[in-house]
Amino acid sequence: MSKSQQKWLNNELIGVNSVLYNGSSETITLINFYKMDNGEMLAFPFCDTTINSLEKYNNDIWTEIQEYKRIPYKNDEIIKFGEGAMGNEGFICVTDKNNTLKWAIFFEDSNPIIDCKICEEKLSLTSSNGQKITVNLKNLLEIKITGM
Numbered sequence: 001m002s003k004s005q006q007k008w009l010n011n012e013l014i015g016v017n018s019v020l021y022n023g024s025s026e027t028i029t030l031i032n033f034y035k036m037d038n039g040e041m042l043a044f045p046f047c048d049t050t051i052n053s054l055e056k057y058n059n060d061i062w063t064e065i066q067e068y069k070r071i072p073y074k075n076d077e078i079i080k081f082g083e084g085a086m087g088n089e090g091f092i093c094v095t096d097k098n099n100t101l102k103w104a105i106f107f108e109d110s111n112p113i114i115d116c117k118i119c120e121e122k123l124s125l126t127s128s129n130g131q132k133i134t135v136n137l138k139n140l141l142e143i144k145i146t147g148m
Helices: 003-009 051-057
Strands: 012-014 018-021 027-035 041-050 062-073 077-084 090-095 101-107 113-119 122-127 132-136 139-146
Touching: 003 012, 003 101, 012 018, 012 101, 027 139, 041 051, 062 113, 077 113, 090 113, 090 122, 101 139
Parallel strands: none
Antiparallel strands: 012 062, 018 027, 018 101, 027 041, 041 139, 062 077, 077 090, 090 101, 113 122, 122 132, 132 139
């Protein structure tokens, strides 16, 4: 079992702005957000790394999460979302029906994700502070945040 899956089963995710792909390589793409002139923020991926590489420099990369809601998704998958251990954090992820993590996105400054709708291969998320977050399901690094 992968380390990210073990942590997932203990209600933990990597606690930095990132997209985690739970596969054989457990790739993590670290992301920053760039504020546009119109006030929207866009994800700016800046490197791919691994769990081992992150833990080499900081053995405390994991944070507790709390799932708020889940909604069914295609092919027996489930979209789950909620908050991190600090009040300013949120997450969204997809698991299979056996709770195997497929991918997860963690937001350090979104506040808890409290609502999620699926519309034409995009997730429309709402955080507890009114931010609107859009995630493209065909390209998880295409993330837009409004209302900040």
